[in-house]
Amino acid sequence: MPIFSAPDGTRLACHIRGEGEPLVVLPGGPMRASAYLGNLGGLDAHRQLVLLDLRGTGRSEIPADPATYRCDRLVEDLEALRRHLGLERLDVLAHSAGGSLAMLYAARWPDRLGRLALVTATPWALGLPATAEDRLAAARLREPEPWFTDAFPAFEAWLAGAGDFDPVFLPFFYGRWDDAARAHADREEDETNDDAGDLYGADGAYDPDATRTALARVTTPVLVLAGEVDGGPRPSLARHVAEVFPAGEFAVQPGAGHYPWLDDPEWFVRRVAAFFSGFPGRG
Template identity: 65%
Template sequence: MPTFTAPDGTDLAHHVRGDGEPLVVIPGGPMRASAYLGDLGGLGAHRRLHLLDLRGTGGSAPAADPGSYRCDRLVDDVEAFREHLGLERMDLLGHSAGGSLAALYAARHPERVSRLALITTAVRPLGLRATPEDRLAAARLRESEPWFDKAYPKLRAWLAGDAEYDDDFTPFFYGRWDTDAQAHAAAELEQTNEEACDLYYDGIETAVDPAALRAALTRLTAPVLLLAGGLDGGPSPELARRTAEAFPHATVAVQPGAGHYPWLDDPEAFTARLRAFLDGGR
């Protein structure tokens, strides 16, 4: 497992999968080890994936300063990762909460990004986040599922703040609730740094000014792809379209039948769309 050192001395790990031109990958969660990404549905057959374990996750050391788990402060780790890989410019992919970090990086270092793919991402530092109404509207698309009647009331209670998270509504985050999805979901708790998860966005509303971030993103000349799942409520396809407005050269694609992890729901469709974008399409 390759390692490198962050500017503050924290030892960080990353994983290499596949072969081809490099693609730097930032995981979501927030603060979930990159193992959950696998090889992104077979994308590793076409690209060399460099998957970063954020500090405090996977093989990376915990932070001495808990405040450094906040996503805007993690930008320096991503820049150190680029330097470690020896890339003048890089194709960059962020999933979910990792897309917020990728967008913050692109705003601070626009000249270092050649292409940016944001997968099921709403960039929260822009003031954009999924609402309970978004999530419930997406959930109602699953009314024909055998688990819906049990899961939906629990999801509604959780979103209202009246109940704790319940595994019974986890299927809403996946387009297909099959054995692969169940195994993927079961690994989440062990792969996630719960303390760091709570700190990832802590105070981000005051640390990052959305208007200033939008202004900084206007300097990004790289093509941007925002891929949304047709069954995902966080972000919904409409929220992905609103997010795209912050980028000068953005395209939105919706993968039908996909939830929050589209490479699991339809690997061939996901890989084909990402290959087309990374190889020069829009």
């Protein structure tokens, strides 16, 4: 488990899985330890995964200044990792909230970015949050499933601010609500630094107009991968993200939710590995 120092001295950890050319992986949450990513469905058979524990999560230190949890401040940690790895350019895969961190890094240091995959990435950095309507529209796609009747009213109430978070609607975040999904969901609370997550998108974290302008100059290939039944982002929102990048490509994984490597590992690995290998993909 490599340990390196951020510019402010905070000690950060990353976890290495597999061998070969490094692929840096940014977790979501926001501020969930990278353990939930596992080996991304077997992607470590194609690339060496370098899974970063963001400051205050997993094996990384809690910083002296909580303000450094803000997404735009975390960009410095990613650059410190690039220097630690001795790489001229980083290939990056970012999941969910980690997508905004990756986009801010690309906007600031486009010449230090190789290929970028944004996997079910929440595009807060572009001023494009997933709305309650988005999430409910995706949820209605699950109506034939046996848990839907109990889950949908609680989900609707939570999104309207009329109810608390209820584990009964966790199936909406997964394409398949099976034992693997249940075990994955059960770990979330223990793996997430909620206080840090509250500061991730604090005032000043994002400047959508400036970020869009900067990303329009990013010529590196970018894959934006959405899950067919994911509500945050829905495929239509993810497509807008792909259009921001001059060399953006868009793919939808059939039947997948917010964690597509769990829903169909073979499809996910085939599509993502092909992208990072420079082969054209479909979807």
